[in-house]
Amino acid sequence: AQSVTQLDSHVSVSEGTPVLLRCNYSSSYSPSLFWYVQHPNKGLQLLLKYTSAATLVKGINGFEAEFKKSETSFHLTKPSAHMSDAAEYFCALGGAQKLVFGQGTRLTINP
Amino acid sequence: EAQVTQNPRYLITVTGKKLTVTCSQNMNHEYMSWYRQDPGLGLRQIYYSMNVEVTDKGDVPEGYKVSRKEKRNFPLILESPSPNQTSLYFCASSLGTGAYEQYFGPGTRLTVT
Numbered sequence: 001a002q003s004v005t006q007l008d009s010h011v012s013v014s015e016g017t018p019v020l021l022r023c024n025y026s027s028s029y030s031p032s033l034f035w036y037v038q039h040p041n042k043g044l045q046l047l048l049k050y051t052s053a054a055t056l057v058k059g060i061n062g063f064e065a066e067f068k069k070s071e072t073s074f075h076l077t078k079p080s081a082h083m084s085d086a087a088e089y090f091c092a093l094g095g096a097q098k099l100v101f102g103q104g105t106r107l108t109i110n111p
Numbered sequence: 112e113a114q115v116t117q118n119p120r121y122l123i124t125v126t127g128k129k130l131t132v133t134c135s136q137n138m139n140h141e142y143m144s145w146y147r148q149d150p151g152l153g154l155r156q157i158y159y160s161m162n163v164e165v166t167d168k169g170d171v172p173e174g175y176k177v178s179r180k181e182k183r184n185f186p187l188i189l190e191s192p193s194p195n196q197t198s199l200y201f202c203a204s205s206l207g208t209g210a211y212e213q214y215f216g217p218g219t220r221l222t223v224t
Binding site: 006009034036040042043044045046049090092095096097098099101102103104109 | 179211215
């Protein structure tokens with residue numbers, strides 16, 4: 001069975017400092033992995049995806065994620081947080097037919 | 112503009128009163144799905160469709176029905192809603208098989224009293 005675990009339900013950082021949102025996955029075959037962001041009262045927007053090409057994936061708004069097969073991880077990072085990054089972030093595994101989501105991480109940015 | 116639309120965005124109803132949430136996409140996508148989002152649980156798939164007249168259950172299908180009579184539309188039907196179906200619902204669509212990402216609608220917040 002496939003599963004996704006987001007290791008932190010809430011992360012709080014100061015504006016201008018780095019962001020790290022952690023995601024571990026379990027899959028019996030080579031996974032496709034996604035990070036989505038959900039701003040308040042909005043739908044989910046795709047940040048980036050990994051589909052077995054480069055292990056370091058760059059996304060929108062300065063976010064990137066690194067696929068590490070040995071650690072079954074796909075952590076999301078950003079060098080410098082901005083107030084507009086405050087949102088809920090979801091890591092997901094799967095593809096067109098089905099996505100399996102983690103529980104979500106709420107990111108708070110302190111001024 | 113390429114998008115997935117859902118209606119209504121907000122709905123308050125009573126137990127047992129049938130309702131339909133509509134979903135439409137204008138991207139000619141083959142795949143469509145319904146998810147529900149609950150605090151601490153992330154999103155869970157209710158049903159999905161691979162094409163017109165082809166649907167299948169997701170992880171939490173109990174109490175829901177779907178249909179896919181046209182490629183662009185994928186309505187979610189609650190024949191007899193119950194309070195445990197109070198949730199935030201998202202429709203999504205995707206281009207095709209494999210590692211294609213899903214595009215999400217804005218969500219429908221449903222409250223069943």
